[in-house]
Amino acid sequence: MGKASRPRRFAPELAAALALVLYLANGRTIGSGDTVGPALVPVSILTRGTVDLKQFGSLLAPPGMVPYFLHVNAAGVWPVYSIVPGILVTPLYVAPVWWHGRVARSAADWLRFALRWQKFAAAVVTAASVWVFTDLVLALGAPAGAALALAFAYAFGSEAWSVSAQALWQHGPAALALLVLARTAVGYRQRPASGVALAGGVALGLAAAVRPFTLVLALPVAVWGVGRCRRILHALAWGVPALALGATWLLYSRWVFGHSLGMYRDAFGWPDPAALYGLLASPARGLLPYFPAALLALPGVLVGRTTRWRGFMTALAVGAVGHLVLLTWHPDWGGGHGFGPRYMTEVEPVLLLLALPWILACRRDRLRTGVAAALVAWGVAVQSVGAFLYPGGCWDDDPVPVESDSARLWDWRDNPVFREIRTAVVRPARPSAPLSRWAARYRVPASLDLAPGASALFPVEVRNTGAEPWPNHGTSECACIVHLSWHLRDLENRFVRYEGTRAALGRIVRSGESVVVPLPVTAPGAEGIYLLEVTLVQERVAWFEDKGVKPARVLLRVRPEPAR
Numbered sequence: 001m002g003k004a005s006r007p008r009r010f011a012p013e014l015a016a017a018l019a020l021v022l023y024l025a026n027g028r029t030i031g032s033g034d035t036v037g038p039a040l041v042p043v044s045i046l047t048r049g050t051v052d053l054k055q056f057g058s059l060l061a062p063p064g065m066v067p068y069f070l071h072v073n074a075a076g077v078w079p080v081y082s083i084v085p086g087i088l089v090t091p092l093y094v095a096p097v098w099w100h101g102r103v104a105r106s107a108a109d110w111l112r113f114a115l116r117w118q119k120f121a122a123a124v125v126t127a128a129s130v131w132v133f134t135d136l137v138l139a140l141g142a143p144a145g146a147a148l149a150l151a152f153a154y155a156f157g158s159e160a161w162s163v164s165a166q167a168l169w170q171h172g173p174a175a176l177a178l179l180v181l182a183r184t185a186v187g188y189r190q191r192p193a194s195g196v197a198l199a200g201g202v203a204l205g206l207a208a209a210v211r212p213f214t215l216v217l218a219l220p221v222a223v224w225g226v227g228r229c230r231r232i233l234h235a236l237a238w239g240v241p242a243l244a245l246g247a248t249w250l251l252y253s254r255w256v257f258g259h260s261l262g263m264y265r266d267a268f269g270w271p272d273p274a275a276l277y278g279l280l281a282s283p284a285r286g287l288l289p290y291f292p293a294a295l296l297a298l299p300g301v302l303v304g305r306t307t308r309w310r311g312f313m314t315a316l317a318v319g320a321v322g323h324l325v326l327l328t329w330h331p332d333w334g335g336g337h338g339f340g341p342r343y344m345t346e347v348e349p350v351l352l353l354l355a356l357p358w359i360l361a362c363r364r365d366r367l368r369t370g371v372a373a374a375l376v377a378w379g380v381a382v383q384s385v386g387a388f389l390y391p392g393g394c395w396d397d398d399p400v401p402v403e404s405d406s407a408r409l410w411d412w413r414d415n416p417v418f419r420e421i422r423t424a425v426v427r428p429a430r431p432s433a434p435l436s437r438w439a440a441r442y443r444v445p446a447s448l449d450l451a452p453g454a455s456a457l458f459p460v461e462v463r464n465t466g467a468e469p470w471p472n473h474g475t476s477e478c479a480c481i482v483h484l485s486w487h488l489r490d491l492e493n494r495f496v497r498y499e500g501t502r503a504a505l506g507r508i509v510r511s512g513e514s515v516v517v518p519l520p521v522t523a524p525g526a527e528g529i530y531l532l533e534v535t536l537v538q539e540r541v542a543w544f545e546d547k548g549v550k551p552a553r554v555l556l557r558v559r560p561e562p563a564r
Contacts, residue, residue: 021373031167037079041086162386205245
């Protein structure tokens with residue numbers, strides 16, 4: 001092997017090693033409730049031989065409260081989100097679980113261990129996707145320098161750094177499966193072989209089982225990859241693993257959730273044109289503010305039409321457009337808590353691959369190269385904020401959880417990037433600590449009438465009858481903010497919805513003071529009579545009723561509006 005070929009030969013390893021080092025450099029895990037289940041699955045498999053999380057049930061789901069990320073039934077306690085990411089990273093847990101389990105450990109000890117170790121597992125998975133991405137770019141004919149530049153853009157200028165590498169979200173394993181599928185598709189078109197076809201079929205099945213959204217991206221690539229398949233054995237190698245893994249996921253979902261689509265049963269509604277603009281340009285969740293290198297995909301598609309890989313580029317473009325359109329059907333296109341456009345994580349390496357023909361065509365043009373470099377640098381700067389500063393500014397929760405006020409997604413003056421930078425530069429003293437005395441009084445209307453599925457604001461007067469002020473800003477862990485919220489029960493006192501919409505108090509409420517808060521309430525889809533429990537919550541500390549403060553009860557009548 002000559003000296004000139006060594007950079008090309010070792011480019012994937014170099015890119016992956018650098019990525020892993022920087023992914024671990026912040027020394028902390030940045031996850032959410034979404035990542036708790038996948039983090040615990042390997043521990044449960046290695047210590048109990050099951051994916052049932054029943055041993056952690058009393059810690060995560062005390063009586064009367066089931067967090068959104070768990071599903072409890074007669075058979076056990078199950079993660080709501082796919083268990084496949086946890087199964088995939090189980091080998092990375094073997095040695096640490098053995099070492100940690102040398103002495104008897106409580107469920108709380110194992111919980112803390114799992115939530116810490118998931119960071120390393122997520123970083124390894126994401127670094128592996130960087131390796132595959134770099135190898136794929138080389139296979140498409142790029143020189144080592146261009147491949148490393150694109151790998152740098154993917155590893156550090158996309159959500160791979162601020163999301164996938166920080167905790168066991170579905171996005172990292174889904175991106176890895178998608179890139180393995182793309183690499184095997186290219187390899188199969190270059191040299192058809194049953195082993196390559198089998199790897200492609202497994203990757204396609206894993207993409208579906210990890211995150212079904214990814215199928216929209218994966219299917220066009222898979223169809224292109226098998227386009228010249230002429231052998232029955234190869235066709236079976238492509239199809240059987242994909243169908244087997246997909247069917248296993250459907251059967252598991254049916255068994256645990258009672259429906260083949262599991263948590264995705266009600267995940268989509270009607271398309272929202274505004275969501276398309278938000279997915280692209282929102283200062284909180286838009287693709288372009290957080291991953292501006294996506295702009296290079298547009299000229300790349302045009303140039304790619306004249307290259308030998310035009311079929312592959314067409315498949316990538318079809319998948320990317322389909323993924324974007326699909327997300328406009330999602331009622332929560334902002335993705336809840338997380339840094340940047342989390343739902344666009346899997347499409348970002350696809351967009352960089354689409355940009356490859358243009359980058360290769362203009363690599364001797366200093367102006368175009370400078371534009372590309374500036375866009376990548378912008379993305380790296382933004383993603384480094386997510387990796388090293390987020391969530392210190394508590395933007396997701398302060399002044400109110402973003403899920404409770406979608407208008408916050410459009411605030412250009414107060415967005416996650418600006419908030420984190422301001423908080424890092426100037427950290428104001430915040431009167432934020434867990435309350436030691438819990439006391440409140442509510443004044444609410446006796447009843448409320450809403451149509452099925454309708455939302456409304458109704459005023460609630462809240463008085464602080466305790467001795468301590470209620471904080472309206474969080475700690476560095478985003479805890480201790482006091483919000484007004486609600487639970488919903490049926491007439492048999494069973495919870496219909498536990499986590500109600502939050503409303504900000506608007507200011508620090510001191511002892512003896514009262515404040516009137518417009519509380520947003522959404523009616524269930526089924527008609528009937530319900531009990532709405534109006535209450536306060538100190539985030540990540542406790543609900544006020546758990547500390548002895550009785551909630552106010554409002555009779556909620558859900559019935560159709562009278563015909564006019």
